[in-house]
Amino acid sequence: MDTGPPPSYAQVQGTTQPPPEKSGLPPAGPGMMPVPHQGLPPQQGLPPQAYAQQPVAVQQPVAVQQPVAVQQQIYVQQPVMFGPHSMQVMCGYCHQTVQTTAESNLKSSAILLATLLCLVGGILCCWIPCVMDSSYETTHRCPACKATLGIYNA
Numbered sequence: 001m002d003t004g005p006p007p008s009y010a011q012v013q014g015t016t017q018p019p020p021e022k023s024g025l026p027p028a029g030p031g032m033m034p035v036p037h038q039g040l041p042p043q044q045g046l047p048p049q050a051y052a053q054q055p056v057a058v059q060q061p062v063a064v065q066q067p068v069a070v071q072q073q074i075y076v077q078q079p080v081m082f083g084p085h086s087m088q089v090m091c092g093y094c095h096q097t098v099q100t101t102a103e104s105n106l107k108s109s110a111i112l113l114a115t116l117l118c119l120v121g122g123i124l125c126c127w128i129p130c131v132m133d134s135s136y137e138t139t140h141r142c143p144a145c146k147a148t149l150g151i152y153n154a
């Protein structure tokens with residue numbers, strides 16, 4: 001029987017064209033499909049919910065960072081009333097609880113007033129501003145960083 005040549009000729013044409021097409025589809029199919037399925041093996045019945053839950057978990061850490069920034073602003077604002085004497089405060093520059101150094105100095109306005117009185121009333125009146133408590137101001141400085149923390153006006 002001549003069953004040898006005809007089948008072999010048909011198989012040659014069939015094996016020549018199909019191989020490139022079949023070899024290209026099978027790898028592409030299994031390669032692309034398993035990727036989306038691998039993420040949903042445990043929850044095969046509810047694929048859409050698995051994607052919806054992921055973005056929710058990412059937004060939570062972002063919301064936690066916001067209150068942290070608000071606390072820092074409140075932490076800096078500390079109204080401190082400085083008095084005529086040294087006092088214990090928290091330095092806003094070196095962030096240390098220190099005992100301020102109170103320095104009493106004659107106000108520049110008092111010096112100007114004394115100069116005017118000296119010109120108008122003579123040497124007998126120029127000393128008046130120097131004995132007035134309101135002519136002095138107390139400057140509070142940080143002993144650690146030497147920063148001026150506040151000024152107390154009598």
Ligand SMILES: [Zn+2]
Nearest residue numbers: 091094142145
């Ligand atoms: Zn300081």
